[in-house]
Amino acid sequence: MSKTLKAGLVQQAAWPDKARSLNESEAGIRELAERGAELVLLQELHATHYFCQGEDAALFDLAEPLDGPTATRLAELARELDIVLVGSIFERRAAGLYHNTAVVMDRARGRVGHYRKMHIPDDPGFYEKFYFTPGDADAEQGFEPIDTSVGRLGLLVCWDQWYPEAARLMALAGAELLLYPTAIGWHPPDDLPEKGRQKDAWTIVQRAHGVANGLPVLVANRVGFEADHSGVNEGIHFWGGSFICGPQGEMLAHAGDEAENLLVELDMSRSEDVRRMWPYLRDRRIDAYGELTRRYRDR
Template identity: 85%
Template sequence: MSKTLKVGLVQQQAWPEKQRSLQASEAGIRELAAQGAELVLLQELHATHYFCQSEDTALFDLAEPLDGPTGQQLAALAQELDIVIVGSIFERRAAGLYHNTAIVLDRARGRVGYYRKMHIPDDPGFYEKFYFTPGDENATQGFEPIDTSVGRLGVLVCWDQWYPEAARLMALAGAELLLYPTAIGWTPSDDIAEKQRQKDAWTLIQRSHGVANGLPVIVANRVGHEPDLSRVGEGIDFWGGSFVCGPQGELLAHGGEESENLLVEVDLSRSEDVRRIWPYLRDRRVDAYGDLTRRYRDR
């Protein structure tokens, strides 16, 4: 029996002014809900500009607790519109302890779960290790799906999307969907060929998680040029390209490089059918994978 879910994605620009960014998020959520979306995914750190382009202790002032203004605004929208929203916050957990956190708001129930980003990058223009502590892998918010009224959500964040281990652990824990709020783009000076290679790799690796686990994958990325406010770097051109794919990696919706909302109907029952013909979980050699817990196999 078919079990369908209308999924919406908000692909937006963001600005240093938190309220301006949140207004754009809210407008997208409202438009998608009016079109029948039951689940809406927002991009990574949608409430502010991508501040990790430089290291500045003053920017910790952007952080807020799980139940801070952003969480409260999204919870009110989820209740008003009777939908599930997956948002993103710069979380202040304690003095000197901050996370990049996805929060899940379920209709009138409010926040039903959260996920703290596990893989933290540290690259030119993406200095996230300065700001974010990795999630606690042994706690309930590690690679653990979040139960909602629309299904069991395997929520991961951006850099997590490159790691097959993260997707597989979510699948093994019973996730029905994989969701990736994202902030990724090009350095303006990269040539066209390099830009295309990067974007193709980004899309391909996530679609492969859908194939390898027999699950739909939902990805929301930001758009637009965001300058490095320190004026040291070139800034980042966020490439958009938000998409939804099915359990065989088939593209169901694919965004461009401008602000837009995507709405797609996902058949959750197909995962059962696909896993019957491609039974990867059945044929895994769990007795032979012990070395995966090692950093590297030195000869």
């Protein structure tokens, strides 16, 4: 029997002003809810500018606890609109301990789970190791799906999207969808061919996670140019390109490089059909993969 899910995402610009950024998020959430969305995904760090372009200890003041003002506002929206809402916060867990955290609000139930970004980059313009501690790799957190009224959500955040191991572990734990809140873009000096290669690779690798695991994928990225307030770098042009694809990687909705809301009706029964045709989980050689836990296979 077919089971459908109306799933949407908000692709937006964001600013240092939390009120302005959250108002933009809320407008997108409400528009999607009016169109019948049952699940809405927001992009990574949607409540602020992408502050990781430089290292500034004063910016830790942007962080909030799991039950802080941003999460509270998202929970109120999920309750009012009767939706499952996936948002993003710069989490203050304790003094000196901060995470990049996705939070899941389920209708009137409030927060039913959270996921702390596991892979943390440290590259020019993306100095995230200065700000974020990786999530704990245990049974309670780690690569564990979150149960909601619309299904089991496999949440992964931005840099996590390049790692097939993360998507696989979510699938093996019973995730029914893969969701990637994201903040990625180009540095202005990159030439056009390089920009094309980067964006194509980003799109392809996430579609491939859907194919390899027989699951739909939702990816929400930000848009617009954001200057580096530290003055070290030339800023980042966030390329948008948010998308929703099915369990064979088929593109169901694809955003451009401006603010945009996407909504699709997913046939959730297709994962079962696809996995019967392409039984990757059945044919995995789990007896032969032990060395995947090594950093590198030195000869």
